[in-house]
Amino acid sequence: MDPLKKPPAALDTVLGVKLSTALRARIAVAAKADGLSDSAWLRQRALDRLGMESAVDAASGRRPRIPxxxxxxxxxxxxxxxxxxxxxxxxxxxxxxxxxxxxxxxxxxxxxxxxxxx
Incomplete structure (x- = not known):
């Protein structure tokens, strides 16, 4: 996401999901490889699986890190x-x-x- 553009509206809800350590680690590796946060990676997988499009969900990702x-x-x-x-x-x-x-x-x-x- 372009840091100079207006961010999308905040996401409405939180889904707390308990995961095994192994699954959590695999998600982290896959998300990092795609340049996404773990949550953004999971949201994208859910959108893909459900055949949905959602600009708000899809736009969420890593914030730029400023040294x-x-x-x-x-x-x-x-x-x-x-x-x-x-x-x-x-x-x-x-x-x-x-x-x-x-x-x-x-x-x-x-x-x-x-x-x-x-």
Whole structure:
């Protein structure tokens, strides 16, 4: 799923299923091989078996993982945005533009690479 698109509506219900350790392990291996979470893999198998289509169920999958260093950089960008409110309200365009340049230098590379690995 594209991290920049609006996520599908939340799934409505939870089905608690008890599994043997061996079955649970096999599901985990198969799901990982398909690049899905265990739950998304099981939902897809159920949809296939029942001959159903459901965009909400099918779209659910692994969330992109953001490395800790990138999360820290993003937190810094959020702080920088907050700090720019003062200069912006005082009409200090040069200071605001310099801050926006720092934000862009961090934010754009992270967003461009989001979802490509990890």
């Amino acid at each position: 800790p260093a990138e999360l820290e950089a993003l937190a810094g960008v959020v702080r920088e945005i907050g700090a720019l409110h003062g200069p912006a309200s005082l009409g200090k365009a040069g200071e605001v533009l310099a801050g926006l340049d720092k934000i862009r230098a961090v934010l754009i590379p992270i967003c461009v690479n989001l979802g490509r690995g990890a």
